Amino acid sequence: MSSPSHPLRQLLAYARAQRGQVRLAVLYSTLNKFFDILPEVLIGTAVDVVVRGEQSFLAKNILVGVGISDTWHQLLFLGALNVVIWGGESLFQYLYEVQWRGLAQDIQHRLRLDAYAHVQKLELAFFENQRTGALMSVLNDDINQLERFVNSGANQIIQVVCSSVMVSAVFFALQPGLALIALLPVPLILFGAFWFQGRLAPRYREVREAAGDVSARLNMNLLGLPTIKAYTTEDFEAEHIRQASDAYRQANARAIRISSAITPVIRMAILAGFTATLIYGGWLTLQGKLAVGAYSVLVFLTQRLLWPLTGLAEVADMYQRSMAATQRALGLLATPINIAYEGRHLGGRSRGELRFEQLGFSYGEQPTLHDISLTIKAGETAAFVGSTGSGKSTLVKLLLRFYEPQQGRILLDDEPIAGLNLQDLRRQLGYVAQDSFLTDGTIADNIAYGTPGASDAQIHAAARQAECLEFIEKLPLGFATRVGERGQKLSGGQRQRLALARAILKNPAVLILDEATSAVDNETEAAIQRSLAVVSQGRTTLVIAHRLSTVRQAHCIHLLENGRIVESGTHEQLLVRRGAYAALWRLQTGEA
């Protein structure tokens, strides 16, 4: 419990901003419990009135030294007090419920936003080692689990403590000997509750992990449905889901077996305390050492004292479940961001000169790029060609700082990009990825993504430059047509055209085009060449191409092989060299 990394501590630290709300909630819970205890005391006082009449406690004391001598008036007074007590109890119940539940929602909301904002800033390598579905289950399910505990668990703990303190006070005031007997089982109960709790914690961690697995599986399968259908692997995948779901069920079953035992075990301890009060208190009353009214109060109060402790079982259960979830959510929040966003801010638009100096990079153990050195002058077009897997995309991902190179550096306008503010750097870059992300909004939304406030005319112009006007105009609603999740309602080529229009609208100093495939028809290729000629005007352009004819106009073409630049030069220079590029050219143009 005392480790600084304990999830409850982390949660409390996290909830510090809501301190005011917590204090109010604690106050309301305490007042509600105070009013909740009073009816028992009232019953005892009423019994005292009818048994002892004008000798009763009320006859002598309402306030110190002041009493109501008439029995009828005493009863009326008790009746009025009863109404006030129940009214107070109800009022504070309402207030604490609103307060605790509001607090739960506020903390959840804040944690979800913070966790998402943090996750967005984590580098790509983090996501490559995670399953999206499992992350979603942390951001959604796990954070929702917090609600259970804060909603009612915290209130229950406060109330158990309050009622124990208040009831013990009444006990000691009335009959200290009996109080000790009634309180005997309390340490046993607390010990039992903690013992069970310790055993529940690892079980609930397993449950949360299993829930993450189910979510990850579902997510992967839903994304891969076209492939699942095409390969008729529906049964095979349903079996995977069954296994994940069964693991979740088993993990829950193990937790349930422990959590269900808590209440019955605690009840046995309570039974001991209750029986002792009943017998010993009754004997004292028969001996005339305890008033009948006091005896009845004590018997009721024993229940009042001990029964809420059974609630501890429920609280322990909720607590462990929430803590397992909290740990995952706060763990995500504590994941270090390895590629920092902070850095020197860029004033205006950069010129777009790029220099790669002895760049070396590997994904994990596997070396991917070696000793890459090249300069791209501002406004020029550089092309990267080479066989699949030779490291072309990796090179531009390093420029975008999706990954950090292990050796060397990249400079933009003579300044190392590692020292620049990450968002400022990326604002200078327009990136058309091999598989660009489209939102499920309209065509216009997708083009304007990243350029908020773009006018219709600007969107239209960008679409024209990217040569997508023709297909957009054929769509039923033109620019207002919705493209479906991830742009599913468009063809692969159309999606890429749209991504290009988006990058053009952003008007970056450096444009990066990562062509996915060489499998384009002649018409598309001509379109690519036309738009490339237009969009590369006035900006530095990096093109990754598979068809050499698309980039023959580039100022410099770099041929990569196994992560090294093996040839560089203009198309003509490279042909004259009669090296690997020339061979590739002959192959593609059919001259070989």
Ligand SMILES: Nc1ncnc2c1ncn2[C@@H]1O[C@H](COP(=O)(O)OP(=O)(O)OP(=O)(O)O)[C@@H](O)[C@H]1O
């Ligand atoms: N995230 C990653 N984690 C580990 N290895 C990766 C990762 N991305 C790429 N690689 C590996 O790095 C190498 C270079 O990949 P890269 O995507 O840069 O090639 P490419 O030249 O762009 O290929 P293509 O022409 O097929 O797009 C490949 O061997 C690939 O398997």
